[in-house]
Amino acid sequence: MRKIRVGVNGYGVIGKRVADAVFLQPDMELVGVADIATDWRIQSAANRLPLFASTPDAQAAMAAAGLRPLGTLDELLERSDIIIDTTPKHVAAGNLERYRTAGVKAVFQGGESHATTGHSFVAQANYESALGRDTTRVVSCNTTSIVRVLGALDGAGLLRRARGVLIRRATDPWESHLGGIMNTMVPEPTIPSHQGPDAQTVLPGLDLVTIAAKGAHTQTHNHYWTLQLTREASRDEVLDALRAAPRIAFIRMSDGLVALNSTIELMRDLGRPRGDMWEVAVWEDLVTVQGDEAFLTYQVYNEAIVVPETIDAIRALTGTAPDAATSMKITDDTLGMRSDFLRPAESPR
Amino acid sequence: MRKIRVGVNGYGVIGKRVADAVFLQPDMELVGVADIATDWRIQSAANRLPLFASTPDAQAAMAAAGLRPLGTLDELLERSDIIIDTTPKHVAAGNLERYRTAGVKAVFQGGESHATTGHSFVAQANYESALGRDTTRVVSCNTTSIVRVLGALDGAGLLRRARGVLIRRATDPWESHLGGIMNTMVPEPTIPSHQGPDAQTVLPGLDLVTIAAKGAHTQTHNHYWTLQLTREASRDEVLDALRAAPRIAFIRMSDGLVALNSTIELMRDLGRPRGDMWEVAVWEDLVTVQGDEAFLTYQVYNEAIVVPETIDAIRALTGTAPDAATSMKITDDTLGMRSDFLRPAESPR
Amino acid sequence: MRKIRVGVNGYGVIGKRVADAVFLQPDMELVGVADIATDWRIQSAANRLPLFASTPDAQAAMAAAGLRPLGTLDELLERSDIIIDTTPKHVAAGNLERYRTAGVKAVFQGGESHATTGHSFVAQANYESALGRDTTRVVSCNTTSIVRVLGALDGAGLLRRARGVLIRRATDPWESHLGGIMNTMVPEPTIPSHQGPDAQTVLPGLDLVTIAAKGAHTQTHNHYWTLQLTREASRDEVLDALRAAPRIAFIRMSDGLVALNSTIELMRDLGRPRGDMWEVAVWEDLVTVQGDEAFLTYQVYNEAIVVPETIDAIRALTGTAPDAATSMKITDDTLGMRSDFLRPAESPR
Amino acid sequence: MRKIRVGVNGYGVIGKRVADAVFLQPDMELVGVADIATDWRIQSAANRLPLFASTPDAQAAMAAAGLRPLGTLDELLERSDIIIDTTPKHVAAGNLERYRTAGVKAVFQGGESHATTGHSFVAQANYESALGRDTTRVVSCNTTSIVRVLGALDGAGLLRRARGVLIRRATDPWESHLGGIMNTMVPEPTIPSHQGPDAQTVLPGLDLVTIAAKGAHTQTHNHYWTLQLTREASRDEVLDALRAAPRIAFIRMSDGLVALNSTIELMRDLGRPRGDMWEVAVWEDLVTVQGDEAFLTYQVYNEAIVVPETIDAIRALTGTAPDAATSMKITDDTLGMRSDFLRPAESPR
CATH class of the missing domain: 3.40.50.720 (NAD(P)-binding Rossmann-like Domain)
Structure with a gap:
């Protein structure tokens, strides 16, 4: 062929x-x-x-x-x-x-x-x-990660509403001698930010609002989500839904992966080309469920996802x-x- | 006397x-x-x-x-x-x-x-x-800011539930040659973070959950809130409640105050001792109300508040x-x- | 009048x-x-x-x-x-x-x-x-500092030749959300850099060459000098020449002023408006003399000098x-x- | 065998x-x-x-x-x-x-x-x-680079005296969430720094003095040298001596490699494991010769050299x-x- x-x-x-x-x-x-x-x-x-x-x-x-x-x-x-x-x-x-x-x-x-x-x-x-x-x-990288993760929960019938804060990397490493930010954060000038509507171009039914800002680092975005579930659920149900979805990989604070740079170094250690991570890295031990709410955090390697x-x-x-x-x-x-x-x-x- | x-x-x-x-x-x-x-x-x-x-x-x-x-x-x-x-x-x-x-x-x-x-x-x-x-x-500085802002909305009968993401400064400027973080973010190892329960020691009735992380900057925390209101409200109602509360000051993206460092420089220009800001600086034009939800962002000068x-x-x-x-x-x-x-x-x- | x-x-x-x-x-x-x-x-x-x-x-x-x-x-x-x-x-x-x-x-x-x-x-x-x-x-700020310090030694008849490395702050704090550099250094694209000839517009007789680069910080330049003296001199002679010159102030590692940010905080503590330092801050205990060579380091508060x-x-x-x-x-x-x-x-x- | x-x-x-x-x-x-x-x-x-x-x-x-x-x-x-x-x-x-x-x-x-x-x-x-x-x-990484570069010039009979300023990376990327420096530089508390005597343990005859400081970046050291040659020499003589030496690689500003992060990205593009650079990267077009003096700048990938x-x-x-x-x-x-x-x-x- x-x-x-x-x-x-x-x-x-x-x-x-x-x-x-x-x-x-x-x-x-x-x-x-x-x-x-x-x-x-x-x-x-x-x-x-x-x-x-x-x-x-x-x-x-x-x-x-x-x-x-x-x-x-x-x-x-x-x-x-x-x-x-x-x-x-x-x-x-x-x-x-x-x-x-x-x-x-x-x-x-x-x-x-x-x-x-x-x-x-x-x-x-x-x-x-x-x-x-x-x-x-x-x-985009941010939207792709949102669709993967929220789509997994939505597909499992668990997601009613999602409210996220997206802290973006300021610039890519190769161009960080140009146009970066230093010792500050830069909130997007409007709330909601554009990533919510953008995710809805792929998953029209999602009820989500995003707030975005740039942080003073060059590698990987970091998303923080508050999720209203469709019902009271166990933490295992949420984890199972994420585990069943493709292109999501769990990382754990308890393994010493405690910051964005830890995961980046792990990719280097795994021999990834350019240190790339194509998966969304969800902190498994930060996935928290309280009644009908879930909270989670993940890392998005924007250069490769x-x-x-x-x-x-x-x-x-x-x-x-x-x-x-x-x-x-x-x-x-x-x-x-x-x-x-x-x-x-x-x-x- | x-x-x-x-x-x-x-x-x-x-x-x-x-x-x-x-x-x-x-x-x-x-x-x-x-x-x-x-x-x-x-x-x-x-x-x-x-x-x-x-x-x-x-x-x-x-x-x-x-x-x-x-x-x-x-x-x-x-x-x-x-x-x-x-x-x-x-x-x-x-x-x-x-x-x-x-x-x-x-x-x-x-x-x-x-x-x-x-x-x-x-x-x-x-x-x-x-x-x-x-x-x-x-x-603490974070908790004080939460009590001021959420307390204002709660006191006005507007607040049902608050979910916040707190991006903390990594270390103070005087000691930033010791123990800082570089080119990364460090999420708190547990969700919820301790600031929610801490605010409840002052305002026991608040329904709030906080997620926290350290960002790669040295001055001022930056909080992002998703608020469930008690009812549909207008943006003006929310602004009025904040405006009526003490020790909150509005800043505006439209005035060019677009990032943490802008506000910090403004304090220097205002002749503040050590550049201190004792007020919580709420971005007025980022206060967003959709139905019975409000979203807002503010800056906390942790050294002085x-x-x-x-x-x-x-x-x-x-x-x-x-x-x-x-x-x-x-x-x-x-x-x-x-x-x-x-x-x-x-x-x- | x-x-x-x-x-x-x-x-x-x-x-x-x-x-x-x-x-x-x-x-x-x-x-x-x-x-x-x-x-x-x-x-x-x-x-x-x-x-x-x-x-x-x-x-x-x-x-x-x-x-x-x-x-x-x-x-x-x-x-x-x-x-x-x-x-x-x-x-x-x-x-x-x-x-x-x-x-x-x-x-x-x-x-x-x-x-x-x-x-x-x-x-x-x-x-x-x-x-x-x-x-x-x-x-400019860099050139002013050079003229003050090298001029003091030249005026005392001590200076034959000066070779300096100037690590400049990348951008000023108020605009550090625009155009900064992140996690890198940026050498000037030519050696010598322009500061040497610029100092010669004020002190034409100086024999000096400068190499410059931008560092990943926002406040104060930091100069490192290797000085060929006109003769073998004692450390006290060099210190006396600096001490006798105006607009130079000594700081000391032994007082805990061990990094650029320490001095910046000291200015805030001294109640300086905007935290300004108009003096060149020379590290007294880093002034080193070996035979007919002297080495020294100082800090230049570029916003105010x-x-x-x-x-x-x-x-x-x-x-x-x-x-x-x-x-x-x-x-x-x-x-x-x-x-x-x-x-x-x-x-x- | x-x-x-x-x-x-x-x-x-x-x-x-x-x-x-x-x-x-x-x-x-x-x-x-x-x-x-x-x-x-x-x-x-x-x-x-x-x-x-x-x-x-x-x-x-x-x-x-x-x-x-x-x-x-x-x-x-x-x-x-x-x-x-x-x-x-x-x-x-x-x-x-x-x-x-x-x-x-x-x-x-x-x-x-x-x-x-x-x-x-x-x-x-x-x-x-x-x-x-x-x-x-x-x-160490710094000393290895010094021995390679200065040793090349010394071996060619060109080097009389070397005075260097070494701006070190503050910490390694994997541990940059611990113990880094933020928005500052930290000069070594003594001049000369230890790298000079350390290089002399390998090349005892070298006349060299080093001044060192930490910069606010996590990858690669950056050395700036003022070299007194044994005689007036042409730029080509200096370049030839460096070119003839092993484990030195030229980079050029004119190729767009204008900052530490450019070279680091190049290593990723070249498919190097972990993005490593084992060579000392000397900026060819920054090698400057004036009479019997030479000036040069190079980059040291401290994790791998x-x-x-x-x-x-x-x-x-x-x-x-x-x-x-x-x-x-x-x-x-x-x-x-x-x-x-x-x-x-x-x-x-």
């Missing part, structure tokens, strides 16, 4: 991880990545990736920098069945028409609005609704896996995704 | 501010501060404060450092009607018996448990219940002001407390 | 401090400050300062924000003998011609190049050369104090400048 | 990296790692490493935590030809006698004093002098490679060490 020919437009935080993940998929071929940068970010990849320039100007600049792009975005589109657009917010939406004209399917990222493609994607929630579509949008969703979106649009379970199994196996970072794997779910 | 003779045991973050505030009170005299340190923290105060040594060892060390303590804690107690104990957590409770034996009333700080004195104090909530007592405990409460506690224990309003007016006038940092003062409340 | 009428154009980090310092001078009158902002930065000052708008647009915006500017920059210039330009880098140089046309003398700040005014100013080094000039430039120099520059341009000593005495007395923050003042120098 | 049986005592920042590196060596076998921890740090390794308990108490604790240690340190020593001691500073020296008694050679780390073993080791500088010894000490040295020390003590070149070639090939992270490898040196 012919492999899906995947192009990546934008070789940044998400783009480089998607490219690496595509490499690992047995049913995909990375036909190229396009970008406009010419510095270390591209130079370090030039030897191992088919490189294209996003624009003719970039092609000239790349050549001047000693790089040898194989063409421009046009040539990349010719070779691609599907393009993953990971360009910056103001650029991506403008590319949509171009992809349409070229007859190439396209996956956008969470920086774009739902309206851009009319479809928003989280694999475990709505894979099937994307089957055969021309375009979709993988929702949407990578598996993007891989699944490729299969959904191209129709090469018939359902979420089929696609997610391939994705999760190739990445080495886990449901618990320290305990032996449970029996298959 | 004879002034209340006030001693301060422990010249740290709180102790030095209490000493300064006592200086400003027309009905109080600072008879001395006691500590064990001999370094810049004491040297910078030695010229302008009557200095005592907390222990005989400290007295010798102070003398060796060229300081001239007027005696030890025993001598300070002899001269005091009341002692403000701002010593570290493990030290304070042990001093209680000593104060009793010396026949000196005592105010403890929030690091101590409620059980130590059997009474916990926030001026606007329960001043009268402390009248004539021998001891009380001014609750309990100072006015401590001053009022002195009057309550010594019975020198008959009610909260009388004491708080003196305290607030001498400190220059405000209900809005930028708008002209409203008519008196 | 008529007071010097001083206007301040630009009410930012430096401008607001200069305005406050002018208030304290017996021979000066603050006739107004001009700015374009309308937010908390101006609102907090509007009640106590004569406010002007830098531009007609700003005047309209200020009025719309409920502020009542007394006019635009033109009106401020009409009332001023001298204007202190503390506008941002790209704005200031463009104002020069306007000040000339208005017949108003002008003091610029270190963001401008030496060529803008043809004269660069540090009071103790070259006050007299500025007497009666129409314009000068107070050099040029304020006294700016005040002196006003007197120099207007010719109202005949020499540096006369002007500096008034400035230093009004600000409360010290040669040692903890030890009793020595006999007058 | 029988492989060298290597044990590692202490599975922390260095120990875990040494263990991983031993795995990669064709002539070594990892017979076990011993530690006293039972939390995630050990749990994440337990499946892939032969685990021992450093003490009988730890053995019991490990068993209680569900781990299955193969024995205590005694059993590990029985199986080892050589032990790498990466235990904390106060523990390591006390182990020396125990290793001697067991007849096991031992490599200590830079936290120990030179006197502990009487020999200090940097492969390229003095491999041969360690041949057949029972013990040595791999010097001593790992290759430790591997070489194993071969030196066991006499399994006759000279530095032989051992270093194996080490560098297995780790994938580079002389330039972005440019094609030069012809072999």
Whole structure:
């Protein structure tokens, strides 16, 4: 069977991880990545990736920098069945028409609005609704984590209402010499923040309100939730619902994983590429249930969490896996995704 | 009328501010501060404060450092009607018996448990219940802010249930070269955190749960609240309840006060001693009401917020002001407390 | 005698401090400050300062924000003998011609190049050369500190060559929610950095090379120097030369002042407005002499160190104090400048 | 040929990296790692490493935590030809006698004093002098980098005197929730700092003085050097000397590697395990030569730089490679060490 020919437009935080993940998929071929940068970010990849320039100007600049792009975005589109657009917010939406004209399917990222493609994607929630579509949008890191966790409780019939406080990392490590925040917190200027409505583009029925702020750290978001349950429930019921859901992994204060940096170091110790964590890391021993309320906290590795969703979106649009379970199994196996970072794997779910 | 003779045991973050505030009170005299340190923290105060040594060892060390303590804690107690104990957590409770034996009333700080004195104090909530007592405990900075804000809404009959996320500063600026956190967040190891029950020592009826974590900044806590109201209410009703309460000041994103550091700089610009903010700073334009729910965010200047409460506690224990309003007016006038940092003062409340 | 009428154009980090310092001078009158902002930065000052708008647009915006500017920059210039330009880098140089046309003398700040005014100013080094000039430039915080410290050793005949590493604060506290750096250091992209040549605009004979970088903190620069002396010297000779120089204050590790934040807290404890330190704080016990080499470290409070120099520059341009000593005495007395923050003042120098 | 049986005592920042590196060596076998921890740090390794308990108490604790240690340190020593001691500073020296008694050679780390073993080791500088010894000490990360870089210039006959400012990372990422520094810098309390004399334990002839401080970041030290050369030299001569030396890699501002975090991200992009950088990264375009002086800046990845040295020390003590070149070639090939992270490898040196 012919492999899906995947192009990546934008070789940044998400783009480089998607490219690496595509490499690992047995049913995909990375036909190229396009970008406009010419510095270390591209130079370090030039030897191992088919490189294209996003624009003719970039092609000239790349050549001047000693790089040898194989063409421009046009040539990349010719070779691609599907393009993953990971360009910056103001650029991506403008590319949509171009992809349409070229007859190439396209996956956008969470920086774009739902309206851009009319479809928003989280694999475990709505894979099937994307089957055969021309375009979709993988929702943002924060929203993906919300859909995974709240979706798990909602799917188990436990969730009536969710109120969350999201403390976001201020900036990504690679760019933390630019535009970071220092010794402060920056609350979002409106309550509710946009993540609530954004999650509702995937799970329309959720009753949720989010408050967001930036914290003075560079890695991983940290969400704190107060959940009104549909009924009095036991802590085990809540834990079971989370445990049964994919792409959630438990961590524990009692194992010494007591702060965001502990989990980040654990990923390094586990040999994860770039130290990535694709799972939502829920603190199991902080899951607290009081009557018909539950409280929980989790950690979102914003640089990587949407990578598996993007891989699944490729299969959904191209129709090469018939359902979420089929696609997610391939994705999760190739990445080495886990449901618990320290305990032996449970029996298959 | 004879002034209340006030001693301060422990010249740290709180102790030095209490000493300064006592200086400003027309009905109080600072008879001395006691500590064990001999370094810049004491040297910078030695010229302008009557200095005592907390222990005989400290007295010798102070003398060796060229300081001239007027005696030890025993001598300070002899001269005091009341002692403000701002010593570290493990030290304070042990001093209680000593104060009793010396026949000196005592105010403890929030690091101590409620059980130590059997009474916990926030001026606007329960001043009268402390009248004539021998001891009380001014609750912690976080708890004080909770009692002020939630107490205002509760007093207005609006509050049914409160769920809060408290992002604490990691350490104080003076000691941020020791024991800080870097580029991470540290969630409290249990949910609920202790601040909820602590607030209930002052306002027993409140239904509240708090989740807490440390953020990577050194100044001011930041609280995020989801409030279940007793009924559908308008935003103005909520704002009015807050506006009517003492020691709460509004700030606004629309005035450019968009982050913790903005407010901190404003305090410096207002000429506040040490840049202190004794008020809880509530973001007025982030107060959001949806049906019977309200959401709000405020900033707590942890180094200073309990100072006015401590001053009022002195009057309550010594019975020198008959009610909260009388004491708080003196305290607030001498400190220059405000209900809005930028708008002209409203008519008196 | 008529007071010097001083206007301040630009009410930012430096401008607001200069305005406050002018208030304290017996021979000066603050006739107004001009700015374009309308937010908390101006609102907090509007009640106590004569406010002007830098531009007609700003005047309209200020009025719309409920502020009542007394006019635009033109009106401020009409009332001023001298204007202190503390506008941002790209704005200031463009104002020069306007000040000339208005017949108003002008003091610029270190963001401008030496060529803008043809004269660069540090009071103790070259006050007299500025007497009666129409314009000068107070050099930057880093350069001011270099001229004070190295100038002291040079003046004592001790300095042959200076090599320094300057670790700058990344951004100022008020704006640390914008454009800061996080968990990194950022070396200047060229060696030598510009501070060496900049110091030579005031002390042309100095043989010095500087290397600079930004560190991940928001308050105070920190300089590390390797000094080649003209001869073998004793540590006391070096200390005496520093002690004899104005606007340098000793701090000591042995007093517990062991990190940048310790000194910053000390300024708060000393009751300094905004916690300012106008002196260069040299660690006395880190001054090390080995043969004909000396090593030293000091701390530069970048937000405030040029304020006294700016005040002196006003007197120099207007010719109202005949020499540096006369002007500096008034400035230093009004600000409360010290040669040692903890030890009793020595006999007058 | 029988492989060298290597044990590692202490599975922390260095120990875990040494263990991983031993795995990669064709002539070594990892017979076990011993530690006293039972939390995630050990749990994440337990499946892939032969685990021992450093003490009988730890053995019991490990068993209680569900781990299955193969024995205590005694059993590990029985199986080892050589032990790498990466235990904390106060523990390591006390182990020396125990290793001697067991007849096991031992490599200590830079936290120990030179006197502990009487020999200090940097492969390229003095491999041969360690041949057949029972013990040595791999010097610290800072000292290793100094010996590599200054040793290169000294070996080329270019270096007369070196004066350096070392801005150290404050704490390691895994423990940055404990004991970090926030928004400050902390100068070492003495000048010169200990790194100068420490480098002289390997290169006794060097004339160098170091000044050190901690900066508010968690990854990589940053050194700034002023070098007095033996004569006027060209920039190319200096660059050639550095280029010819092993375990130094050039980075360039002009490639966009403009801050510590850029280089750290590059290591992640290069697929380095844990993002490690074993090379000293010298900014090529910041190397500046003026007459007989040179100035340069480099970055030291403190978590990993001593790992290759430790591997070489194993071969030196066991006499399994006759000279530095032989051992270093194996080490560098297995780790994938580079002389330039972005440019094609030069012809072999």
